[in-house]
Amino acid sequence: MAGQMAEQFLQSRYRRRQRRNTLATTLALAATALGLGWLVLILGALLWQGFSGLSLAVFTEMTPPPGSAGGLLNPIVGSLMLTALAIVIGTPIGILAGTYMAEYGRYDVLTTVVRFINDILLSAPSIVVGLFIYEIMVAPMGHFSGFAGGVALAVLVIPVVVRTTEDMLTLVPNALREAATSIGLPRSLAITRICYRAARAGMVTGVLLAVARISGETAPLLFTSLNNQFWSTNLNAPISSLPVVIFQFALSPYKDWQALAWTGALIITMAVLALSITARALVATGKQS
């Protein structure tokens, strides 16, 4: 009798545990489907809304006044210029700082502090960077400018490059450094000629990720490079950029502007996805070799 009851008790307990496991498994599956579904939903909406507007005119014509046809040439060129400027400013600083952390000061207190601060900068709100550049560049200069926009983006580039450079240089085997030193190569040459070469794929990945990160950034550009309706490649004046144009056009009441905003959004997303997939592929081949 007692044995039977115990048996029953164990049985029901076992079934309850099984049920709970099934429930959790189902929920996990549902959560994953939700996450993937969302990616599909967003990409689908982008393709649906943006693809119809995609034409040659988008890449050859200027942004139109409301109610007429046009393209996105000036914001595309502006975005490319701002991105290039940010990479040119941010990459050397990032690589040098990462080099110090991985090579000279791997066990320094300074490195620990810089790593901590860098990781915080990595996720710091980008709109605050915009305010910062406004304070130190736009306000003293008295006008909005492409330079300010580029520097604001560079501030976002630096932490990404620092992080990947340090990680990748740390992975370079010490035997390489020892070999370089044993033939009498000075430390600086050992780093630039040997370690950089060994870590090249990873470091390029860092730069690609940085480009991906900044190419959709809007918040730091709103009050640094502002916007420009007209063709301008003057970095000392307000300059148009894709994200800011998308922001302005999407929130406007005009249908053509909204359509152009969708097309711009599609272009940016495709560029960013292509960059991040390339970066991943680079890391994968780097790991194999």
Place this chain on the structure above:
Amino acid sequence: MDSSRGQSVADIALQERALIAPAAGRRAKVLDRLRLGDAAFRQLTRAAAIGVLVLLSAVIISLIRGSIPALKTFGFGFLFSERWNPVTEIFGALPAVYGTVITSFIAMLFAVPIGLMIAFFLTELCPQWLRRPIGIAIELLAGIPSIIYGIWGLFVFAPFLQETLQPFLIDTLGNVPFIGPVFGGPPYGIGMLTAGLILAIMVLPFITSISRDVFEAVPPVLKEAAYGIGCTKWEVTRNVVLPYARVGVIGGIMLALGRALGETMAVTFVIGNAHRISASLLAPGTTISATIANEFTEAVGDLYTSALIALGLILFVITFIVLAIARYLLLRIERRIG
């Protein structure tokens, strides 16, 4: 310094000339140059590393300097005042801070359980060959720029919520005593709830990828022992993996929270930008970052600009604290994994 160390390179540098004139003076010159270059490079990298610290300090200092006029005028009341009136130049941060906290809270409410469940799926349930593709796809969500979430939220997600979820919430929960006002009012589509949900999608990848990494770092012996005594997959994750990875998971959650608090563009599109505190989650509101993004270029007068920069300072301080805690926790688990 031992001169023989630099010998071979100095010789290479001299190479041809060394054959003609093995002058000791020239060799020494080359060595000196190398030594100088070495020291210069070292100092250059050091300066760049210190530059990162200078950058952060400069951000803080410039924000403090910019917000002095507003803080002088309103004092600590700035934090607790609900009024935001550019015409009479009376500014208070409370509605923006409130909106920032509430939208981030909604985001974490959804993103944490979903993110953890995806990590559970990826580490325990998913077939090996599918793990990488699914992991990458989830991480791609993190790569999509926030302005894309904004435009999608405004044109697709908000109208969808306006027609489905919001009327449903108003009809069912809107009349329940106590919590009724939270779901009251007309369905605008845009508002705090919509912004919170969009934020949840945006921070989901951070929680998932960090949780997955720390789940995978749990020693297999522990899991095998649990499976060995007959635990189910859920029990192993719930009672062995999760407690072991706790610190890292919390670090990931804090990191995601830091992102949610500072997120700008996606929120700006769908929050409605109304400077008031409403009981209803369906009502439009504002956040710190949305206020700055919407009003900064149009701000006339030093006090208005300064009030917006002061908002930025508040945001920066909050996110700095949250991110610092996140990094500290993640550092701890990194050390343990070694």
